[in-house]
């Protein structure tokens with residue numbers, strides 16, 4: 001069984017988001033980490049491998065700057081077998097359409113039974129790339145996986161909804177998007193860290209991708225990010241203790257009127 005896990009290197013937004021004067025993210029000024037949902041997806045793949053190590057191969061794939069090789073090495077130190085880094089200047093400035101087209105263009109030249117992506121990346125936050133990849137490849141997708149197991153030639157997924165869940169089964173090849181709640185990822189082992197640089201990370205440029213030029217990079221991106229800004233911290237609320245219900249109602253109405261809500 002061949003599993004490919006798509007991993008994105010993202011800025012660690014916990015330390016606050018930094019922007020360049022042109023409004024784009026200043027990624028160099030922020031710590032780069034493995035996207036949390038992707039780490040859970042990787043862990044799910046490694047647990048499938050644990051159950052049948054001789055017949056399951058886990059490949060990790062990322063599209064990004066050459067620096068993104070770091071997350072592949074981290075994934076290999078956790079137990080992945082090999083990595084594919086898709087990097088080329090012409091792929092820069094990609095929106096989700098161009099990103100998913102590029103990744104699908106690589107997957108068309110790889111073998112896979114199961115593709116796992118994260119539900120969402122913590123920087124772009126669109127949750128679009130996973131389902132878009134499945135569309136490009138013409139395979140089924142199950143998103144929001146909070147449980148995942150293999151049953152013969154199919155995957156069985158507990159799909160999360162706000163107030164319930166669905167149990168879904170899809171025949172492979174298929175794509176699943178993983179939630180962080182799926183599991184508690186293992187740590188890199190000292191041996192894994194030691195050996196991860198001996199394992200193969202292939203570097204693929206534009207020539208290795210089965211995709212149209214009109215679907216990659218800035219040229220292939222219908223969405224243009226006009227301006228990005230960090231969330232504005234909410235002001236401290238105001239505590240009021242009205243003496244009566246009527247006073248409370250009047251106070252609320254006066255506030256709504258003040259803010260032109262009514």
Ligand SMILES: Cc1cc2nc3c(=O)[nH]c(=O)nc-3n(C[C@H](O)[C@H](O)[C@H](O)COP(=O)(O)OP(=O)(O)OC[C@H]3O[C@@H](n4cnc5c(N)ncnc54)[C@H](O)[C@@H]3O)c2cc1C
Pocket residue numbers: 006007008009025035037038061062063064094095096097099103116117118119120121122123124125126127128129130223225228
């Ligand atoms: C603040 C901000 C806002 C943005 N808004 C938009 C927007 O509205 N529309 C738009 O089209 N683009 C937008 N982008 C660009 C978008 O971030 C990139 O296109 C990005 O490569 C993919 O989208 P995402 O980060 O939302 O990923 P998501 O769709 O949230 O990612 C889902 C999963 O896909 C996989 N994946 C995503 N990117 C990669 C990668 N490079 N390598 C490997 N696996 C990957 C991961 O498993 C990830 O968990 C925005 C970027 C930023 C920084």
